[in-house]
Amino acid sequence: MTEREEYDAWFVREFGRADVPDAVRAVGFFFxxxxxxxxxxxxxxxxxxxxLQERG
Known part of the structure; x- marks a missing residue:
């Protein structure tokens, strides 16, 4: 898994949405x-x- 794929998976898990504009996700990935x-x-x-995969 690339860092970007890891970030995208984390983003969706944490915020429960994948429909955030690409520009916002790109800035988030940068930080x-x-x-x-x-x-x-x-x-x-x-x-x-x-x-690590979360238990649950």
Whole structure:
């Protein structure tokens, strides 16, 4: 799964809608990806972030 696919799946799960304009989702993805990148940079070590499937 690409980062964008992971983001889109998270977006639909969290907000329950897929009909949000593409421009809004693109901006959200930019900040989502930048947040992940900043966590990696702040850790100071090489890491990978994977989303775990929620229990339920």
């Amino acid at each position: 989502w990806a930048a947040g992940r990148a900043s966590l990696i940079a702040a850790s100071g070590v090489p890491v990978e972030i994977h989303a």
